[in-house]
Amino acid sequence: MNKQQAAADGIRRRDGFASHWGYVLACIGSAVGMGNIWMFPSRVSKYGGGSFLIPYFLFVAIIGFSGVIGEMAFGRVTRSGPVGAFQKALESRGGSGRAGRVLGAVPVLGSLALAIGYAVVMGWILKYTVGAFTGETLAPADVDGFSAQFGQMASSFGNNFWQVAGLVLVAVILIAGIGAGIEKVNKIMMPLFFLMFAGLAVYMAFQPGAAAGYRYMFTVDENIANPMTWVYALGQAFFSLSLAGNGTLIYGSYLKDDEDIIGSAWKVALFDTMAAMLAALVIIPAMATAGVNLFDGGPGLLFIHLPNLFKGIPGGAVLAAVFFIAVFFAGITSLINLFEAPIATLQERLGLTRAQAVLAILGIGTVISLCIQAIVGEWMDAVSIYICPLGAGMAGILFYWVFGSKFARAELQKGRKRPIGRWLEPMTKYVFCGLTAAVFVLGIVFQGIG
Template identity: 35%
Template sequence: MASSSRDEFSSSFGFVMAAAGSAVGLGNIWGFPTQTAENGGAAFVLVYILLAFLVGYPVLMAEFTIGRHTRMAPPDAYKKLGGGQSYFIIGLLGLVTVGIILSFYSIIAGGMVAYFVEPIGRILGLDGVADWVVSQNTTSNFVFMTIFFLFTLLIVSGGVSKGIEKWSKRFMPLLFMLFIVLVVYVLTLDGAMEGARVYLLPDFDKVFDPQLLTSAMGQAFFSLSLGVGGMLVYGSYTSDKANLTRLGWLVTLCDIGVAIIAGFLIIPAMYAASSLGTEIFDANGALISGPNLIFQVLPSLFDSMGPIGVFVAFVFFLLMSIAALTSSMSMLEAVVAYVVDRTQVPRKRATWYTGGVFWVIAVVIVFNYEALFGLVVTAATEYAQPFLGLAIVVFAGWIIRKNVLLNELKKGQPEIEKTFFYKIWPIFLKVVCPILILLVFLQTFNF
């Protein structure tokens, strides 16, 4: 049962910053730019933006609406709206999935914190400490994963308005500001403009390439943190007076905006590094992406920049740490909300108990990195998330009674029934979104 004293976001701005923070994560920064460069440049960006609004936005609206209507976490919300025991189990699977994602995500995020600390060690003349910090051995990974986890726990234990919202309102504007500063600086480096051309020049021959379409679809859907419960839970903390369609647009625009700005930073930075002798292509000829991009290519660039490189590295990894933290907050909150609703355990205790479970899982992964890390990443992101995404659009489009969602949206927008959005939204939930998400799911199995 949901608590009658359930916390709420105190403002629309706070909600947008928190939800955008959930959506804006490391994937936006290291995944989107390299996918863009490899899949038609600006052509990929156009397809991505289109699919973000055609698929991501309708599903995001479904999660927000279900969350606010039920004031519950996913398992109980699905069951209340007619999903029965099957969807209750799917809701639990979503919470398990997001917890596992949090566990391995915290290891990567801990690396961001380590590289953020490393320049400070250099400035203080503690070169031995700085070298250990970024050594990425088991001990340093454990230490910085734990530090990152503690920050997440402290913020979430503070509650919705005084914890998540308070810090999201501080972190997200800072993240945007740091992005702009770094983009302006990186574009002045030798070789950067070649990267900008690769990023911006469209190759429209690739627009109808099935690989481009599925890549853009996957990026658009999963960058918005859909399917695993975080957005649904955030919706449950939203005021009845809030215009959900407007908030959904703003969150989607923020997510797209950060991804596009990241492209202006990452791709020019990679080509600037290349001009200094750093290898930016892997053995298959594709641009290096993921952790290798962040922990190998860019640090080489910063090292080559002399004294200014220490400052640039500090700012860049501060940015990365913030992006990781705003996402981890929503991951943990999705599970904490369910524990609090179900058990009525005080929030702080529920946060530390729940976080402790996922911290233990992260510790197991750290100490068995080679065997487990790739396995849990693949299981959670390539199999569980697409399945959960498909399940929620089927639920929203075919199981929930249409008037339930309509009446909920009317609370903050009485005229919603007359809008273009509402006329096409049900069609997208019933037909368009399931088909497109199913295509991504089938691509995972190489069908």
């Protein structure tokens, strides 16, 4: 058997998604995460409600129909993670395959670094989820008590057990593979996430004062002319759709050729936006009901101020349990995606079995994540500011410029009945690559816009 035949056999044996909605839900799971829950509502609140939503929706549409479709197609055509995909792109133009592998290592390492930081957050979420049932989560008497509770958990080696427990669960899912593990988990967790948050939103709608929150959310004010509204709307949309040259690309590599990528991409963008809006429809009215302003987003919102609010709302214990279960589902599906790119890279480059690659990557992730518990915020900021937009930019340039417009159009047309319009080339080659450069520069200038 020659090398080409062996490679072809390897592609045919490669694991993949079994169904269209399994793939879409996995991509939605990778996109829906903490940015939707602890950052989006605070930015809607800070930048004028509807004044923020208008540019946010605009950027989601642009990025969904340019960056998301590009990474999906890039992975599918190369049947590889970032290292192999970048290598094949450069070799297609007579470039250095070694240089491609080096460039591809950047988003892979970025994905691993982001997963390591996310593992710390997931440990917090798992502890609060269990604590919602035992009573520990809502035990403090006031906001100072909630702050002290979170501070103790987020200190050095302050949450070892729950962090390791979360990583063990992730390892079990990942070892099961793409179809039997990742796809099945997302088919269960993502619908439940939306049902739970929809239920919470309905409950909040009947609370006194909630109408004030809704009015604010959908009112356009002077913030629409504030440049920073547009800057942070761009950052929110970009990072919410998980563009980094790794997660969306690796899921695309498991996709069949008859899949309509553009059709899948708009579903991912739509449901990711719905998740963010549901979070806002729960959190902003809750704040209005309590008669307080929405605090800055981040861990403080999720682990201090919201538990303090739940404690004072009728049925707060039940609300807290439903809320943290749903947040756990959103977080673990994102964490699975972040670990997948480095795992697939070890399988491709070193020939490891699935289980060996998972245990190696999760072993590294466990050790490092335990050591960075007290500095996880700085760790995540560094990765998101410098590595994520760089990886997304390289993937966009390699697919749309190096492979070229004709190649990209042909790949995106696969599985699609209707011909793609003339919008494709300007939207992808110029608008998306330009926005990615803007995200990179603005992130450095403002020390994070995602």
